Amino acid sequence: MEKELANHNDENSAQDLDEETLFLVSQTFKALSDPTRIRILNLLFIKEFSVNEIAKQLDLRQSTVSHQLRFLKNLRLVKYRREGTTLYYSHDDEHVMNMLQQTIEHCSHH
Amino acid sequence: MEKELANHNDENSAQDLDEETLFLVSQTFKALSDPTRIRILNLLFIKEFSVNEIAKQLDLRQSTVSHQLRFLKNLRLVKYRREGTTLYYSHDDEHVMNMLQQTIEHCSHH
DNA sequence: TTGTTATATGAACATCTATTCATATATCGA
DNA sequence: TCGATATATGAATAGATGTTCATATAACAA
Numbered sequence: 001m002e003k004e005l006a007n008h009n010d011e012n013s014a015q016d017l018d019e020e021t022l023f024l025v026s027q028t029f030k031a032l033s034d035p036t037r038i039r040i041l042n043l044l045f046i047k048e049f050s051v052n053e054i055a056k057q058l059d060l061r062q063s064t065v066s067h068q069l070r071f072l073k074n075l076r077l078v079k080y081r082r083e084g085t086t087l088y089y090s091h092d093d094e095h096v097m098n099m100l101q102q103t104i105e106h107c108s109h110h
Numbered sequence: 111m112e113k114e115l116a117n118h119n120d121e122n123s124a125q126d127l128d129e130e131t132l133f134l135v136s137q138t139f140k141a142l143s144d145p146t147r148i149r150i151l152n153l154l155f156i157k158e159f160s161v162n163e164i165a166k167q168l169d170l171r172q173s174t175v176s177h178q179l180r181f182l183k184n185l186r187l188v189k190y191r192r193e194g195t196t197l198y199y200s201h202d203d204e205h206v207m208n209m210l211q212q213t214i215e216h217c218s219h220h
Numbered sequence: 221t222t223g224t225t226a227t228a229t230g231a232a233c234a235t236c237t238a239t240t241c242a243t244a245t246a247t248c249g250a
Numbered sequence: 251t252c253g254a255t256a257t258a259t260g261a262a263t264a265g266a267t268g269t270t271c272a273t274a275t276a277a278c279a280a
Contacts (some may be wrong), residue, residue, distance in 0.1 A: 022145050024217035031141035035132050085226045085277045095216055099209050107134035157230045195256045
């Protein structure tokens, strides 16, 4: 019996990722690959904001912000609470927010 | 004088990222947002591989691998050494590889 | 109910992206 | 030089993505 590898795959002789993991990983990074979504998440470091507040702060159309928030919401990277007709969005994934912060820090010393 | 904020921006009243940082951050995550590039980098966790070895291991066309390696090379996420006509590629950014590893770990418990 | 405000949604569009094929370039050995 | 092998590159293409406009939905107050 061969010594067990750190890797947990089997038949494929390889170290390749299973399809679902691959999809989730790529989606996670895709969320962070768009400047608009980065700006929104970066804003949410501070505190929760409504859709209109985000649009105003970042000088974006309301529909642009709403579409991007939906994207982030689907990935559970943000959540919201309702107050009347207003929805306050906040971040909802510590792991991703940590990565973002690290990378911003890393890149801002260009 | 107001208490100083953690944030280092100034005139824009805001917390917005400067354009160059924004671009670098988005590019970094874009590199990790494509399944093919993820698989290539994941393979390079193990050891260096030639272009053809990567293509064979991952069942990809040689030109696909070459194009993606160029992309990763431009971002200095991989490097290579030559041995005759063969180029051996290896990873070249610890920060990015750590993020990738963390996220694969994070997502493989789906 | 009606009007107002906040947000979501769908379609259209332009742009970007990844892959493929065909071919060019480069290194080496004979 | 010639042939063989390894890799890079350019053009073409199909598909994905982000933004916008117009409009729908939802909550609330009067």
